[in-house]
Amino acid sequence: MSIVSINDHARATRPTIVKDAAVDVAVRDVVYDTKELNLWYGDVHALKNINLAIHEKEVTAIIGPSGCGKSTYLKTLNRMVELVPIVRKTGSITYNGRNIFDKVFRVEDLRTRVGMVFQKPNPFPKSIYENIAYGPKIHGIRDKKVLDEIVEQSLRGAYIWDEVKDRLKDNAYSLSGGQQQRLCIARCLAIEPDVILMDEPTSALDPKSTAKVEELIQKLKQDYAIVIVTHNMQQAARISDRTAFFLNGEVVEYDKTATIFSKPADQRTEDYISGRFG
Amino acid sequence: MPHPKLSTSHKSSVSIRDMIEAKKSSRQLGAKLEKGIPVILLLIALVSILTTVGIVLTLFTEMIEFFRRVPIMDFFTGTVLKPLSQTPEFGVLPLITGTVLSSAVAMAVAAPVGLMTAIYLSEYASERARKIFKPMLEVLAGIPTIVYGFFAFTFVTPLLREIIPGLEATNILSPGIVMGIMIIPMIASLSEDAMRSVPNSMRAGALALGSTKLEVTGRVVIPAAFSGIVASFVLGISRAIGETMIVTIASGSSKNFTFDLTQSMQTMTAYIVEVTGGDAAAGSTIYYSLYAVAMTLFVFTLLMNVLARYVSRRFREEY
Numbered sequence: 001m002s003i004v005s006i007n008d009h010a011r012a013t014r015p016t017i018v019k020d021a022a023v024d025v026a027v028r029d030v031v032y033d034t035k036e037l038n039l040w041y042g043d044v045h046a047l048k049n050i051n052l053a054i055h056e057k058e059v060t061a062i063i064g065p066s067g068c069g070k071s072t073y074l075k076t077l078n079r080m081v082e083l084v085p086i087v088r089k090t091g092s093i094t095y096n097g098r099n100i101f102d103k104v105f106r107v108e109d110l111r112t113r114v115g116m117v118f119q120k121p122n123p124f125p126k127s128i129y130e131n132i133a134y135g136p137k138i139h140g141i142r143d144k145k146v147l148d149e150i151v152e153q154s155l156r157g158a159y160i161w162d163e164v165k166d167r168l169k170d171n172a173y174s175l176s177g178g179q180q181q182r183l184c185i186a187r188c189l190a191i192e193p194d195v196i197l198m199d200e201p202t203s204a205l206d207p208k209s210t211a212k213v214e215e216l217i218q219k220l221k222q223d224y225a226i227v228i229v230t231h232n233m234q235q236a237a238r239i240s241d242r243t244a245f246f247l248n249g250e251v252v253e254y255d256k257t258a259t260i261f262s263k264p265a266d267q268r269t270e271d272y273i274s275g276r277f278g
Numbered sequence: 279m280p281h282p283k284l285s286t287s288h289k290s291s292v293s294i295r296d297m298i299e300a301k302k303s304s305r306q307l308g309a310k311l312e313k314g315i316p317v318i319l320l321l322i323a324l325v326s327i328l329t330t331v332g333i334v335l336t337l338f339t340e341m342i343e344f345f346r347r348v349p350i351m352d353f354f355t356g357t358v359l360k361p362l363s364q365t366p367e368f369g370v371l372p373l374i375t376g377t378v379l380s381s382a383v384a385m386a387v388a389a390p391v392g393l394m395t396a397i398y399l400s401e402y403a404s405e406r407a408r409k410i411f412k413p414m415l416e417v418l419a420g421i422p423t424i425v426y427g428f429f430a431f432t433f434v435t436p437l438l439r440e441i442i443p444g445l446e447a448t449n450i451l452s453p454g455i456v457m458g459i460m461i462i463p464m465i466a467s468l469s470e471d472a473m474r475s476v477p478n479s480m481r482a483g484a485l486a487l488g489s490t491k492l493e494v495t496g497r498v499v500i501p502a503a504f505s506g507i508v509a510s511f512v513l514g515i516s517r518a519i520g521e522t523m524i525v526t527i528a529s530g531s532s533k534n535f536t537f538d539l540t541q542s543m544q545t546m547t548a549y550i551v552e553v554t555g556g557d558a559a560a561g562s563t564i565y566y567s568l569y570a571v572a573m574t575l576f577v578f579t580l581l582m583n584v585l586a587r588y589v590s591r592r593f594r595e596e597y
Contacts, residue, residue: 080486085404112488122479126504135487138497184483191487 031195031225037091039069039076041084046072048249050091056194058063059217061224061257064233064234065272070229074107074197077227078114079107092207096194112139115188121180123172128155128164131172131183135191150190158161158186159216178209184203185216196220198228200233214239233273238259243271282338331546337576347563353570359533359550361553361564368384368567369575372535373539376543377578380525381518384461384540388514391458392465393507399466401495412467419463423519427527430456435528448542456528457521468513468574474500505590512586514578522547546552546575 028262032054039047047069054060054077062070075081076091088156093100100110108218132151141147144215151168160182164175172183188196199218202210219227230236233247235244237257244254245266252268253260262268327378345353348368357370395415399408435452439445445452478497484494500507523546530542531552550568558565 076537078486080482083482083485108488110488111486116486118479118482118486119421121481122477122483123482124498134484134497138487138489138493187487228376 001128008102011143028057029143030054031056031096033094034073034229035094037073037076037089037093039072039081039089041072042086046249047089050251052244052254054195054225054227055242056225056239057223059221059239061236062227062229062245062246063236063272064246065230068232068246069244071199073226073246074199074229077195077197078111078116080111080116082107093228109245112191113194115186115191115193115196115203117181117184117196119200120185120204121177123175123180123183125171125173127169128175128183129168131187135187139191140150154190155183155219156185158182158187159212159219160186176209178205178212180201180214181205181209185213185220189220193224194225195225198226199204199231202229203231210235233261235245245272247272291294302519334576337569337573338385340367340566341573344563344566344570349572357535359535359549359594360569367564368570369535369565370546371570373544373546373549373571374534375535375537376525376529376545376576377547379382379537379539379543380450380454380457380521380529380545381515383451384518384521385515387455387458388461388465388518389497390512392514393469393563394397394460394467395462395466396473396507397495397500401468401491401499412590415463415466416585417468418459421460423460423521423523424527426456427453427524430524430528431478442540445540446530446542448528449540450525450529450543451539453524453528453532454539457518457524458490460521460524464517468505468510469503472503472510476502477504501593505594508590509595512582518583519575519578520547526551546571546578550575 032052032055034052037047037050038045050073052073060120063230064072072081076089079089089101095113098105114258124134126134129151132154133147136147136150138192141150141177143170152161152165155164160179163179164170164183167174172180181204185196185201191217202213205213212221213236213264217228220226221241228240229237240257242255243257243260245252245260245268247268253264253266255265260269261273299381311488353368353370355371355426356367356370358367358369359372360367395411403411430446430453434448434456435445435447438449438452438455439447442451480502481494484498485491489497525545527546529548531544531548532542533549534541534543536543549571553564553568558568
């Protein structure tokens with residue numbers, strides 16, 4: 001399979017965005033471009049003909065009811081979905097112009113560029129320091145001084161440094177749930193990804209921790225493209241630049257968040273965001 | 279009887295509460311029993327504790343008698359064991375080297391093979407492969423040790439002699455290897471359990487950082503399962519130290535004090551078999567030597583368990 005050229009991006013189908021293209025957000029570069037993506041778990045058609053472009057330095061929220069395929073789509077972006085052995089897929093996702101399903105694109109390389117934060121905090125059962133140093137270490141960084149520097153920078157980046165700087169040797173599981181989640185975000189930052197995928201990152205957190213993580217996401221988007229799956233529509237409205245509404249494995253509507261939440265084009269979107277189902 | 283309508287009202291006409299009250303009297307006996315349960319269970323648990331205490335006490339008192347006849351230093355530092363000689367000598371070191379060397383050989387085989395098998399089963403094998411493999415391992419674990427001993431003596435030793443010409447007909451290498459094979463299923467199975475109980479979310483976290491499967495296994499799964507893996511190793515070592523039949527058959531009864539694996543040696547367990555199988559008159563020094571050797575054996579396994587506890591605590595990764 002040939003690698004899709006950058007020119008193809010220009011012709012990418014982005015129906016609902018076009019009308020806002022002149023305003024501001026559409027001028028940013030496309031990081032991920034999904035075309036005609038279909039995915040099956042065995043016989044279950046989980047993603048149907050998805051076309052979606054994700055832009056750099058933006059927060060893209062994916063909303064929709066349970067089982068609509070939003071997490072599956074997120075996991076397809078870093079190919080974690082393939083851990084389920086019965087997955088089949090057609091179509092393409094290009095990441096900075098390269099098809100991620102291409103055989104020559106090592107999945108480890110992709111995941112080194114694309115960080116992921118999970119629904120439940122999942123730090124390793126190691127010290128706080130080792131959690132952050134894990135990524136750089138497996139990618140060959142051994143110099144203690146460099147690692148110290150990375151650990152500090154990453155923890156600062158996730159705004160948790162002040163809370164943990166005196167206890168870097170403590171087990172990560174001694175932290176609170178909210179701190180663990182920010183530690184996991186810091187762990188992501190330690191390998192300097194381009195994109196951070198977040199799968200309902202605040203669903204296991206209390207409101208205070210949620211606010212901290214949301215604040216963090218706002219700061220991170222200055223440097224990273226962030227894709228966040230969320231159940232919480234207020235959260236999507238608060239923190240995202242664009243929102244995609246998934247329903248039954250399809251993208252019903254994808255637009256600027258402001259548009260989605262003020263004048264959605266599709267009746268189903270309006271029903272969902274106004275709480276009529278979900 | 280139609281079920282009271284649970285869905286419409288919590289206070290239905292045929293009240294569940296009434297039914298519970300009605301049954302209450304028949305549950306009185308159960309309530310009394312409930313109080314007695316801890317005592318009953320404690321008594322049952324005491325059986326194994328008292329047995330252990332009894333065994334240790336017997337070993338200890340008989341051992342004291344032995345050390346009245348043979349100086350304790352002669353026993354622990356003596357390199358010559360000639361219990362049946364005109365001038366008997368009771369140095370335990372030949373038996374200790376026999377035991378330690380055969381166990382070391384066994385672990386050199388069982389630890390890497392068992393751990394690799396566990397890694398395969400836990401991290402790499404498909405569900406189907408696991409279903410075929412695990413029962414086969416259990417069969418291996420179910421073979422009587424006498425069969426293993428026979429296998430060491432009649433098959434492994436001749437095979438090894440093709441490769442190592444200097445190998446004696448009875449030697450410590452061959453039973454060591456076969457003991458290792460015997461222990462593999464235990465280490466594989468326990469280590470696999472430990473590795474499979476590491477939550478998948480940790481594997482996912484590591485994979486999402488661009489780790490290869492091997493890196494996930496080596497840097498996340500094994501460290502997280504470390505205490506379980508160490509426990510399996512220690513159980514394996516204890517099993518090797520205590521193993522009797524294989525070494526009795528395949529390593530002979532020469533009480534050599536040597537570190538040469540190709541030579542015949544005797545282990546502590548094989549010595550006990552030899553002496554009890556022969557006609558050691560009760561009350562003779564050789565009879566009491568059994569208890570001293572058995573006590574030494576006991577201390578060995580005890581030390582292993584203590585060491586295991588320490589190691590697994592020291593390196594435990596809590597989650």
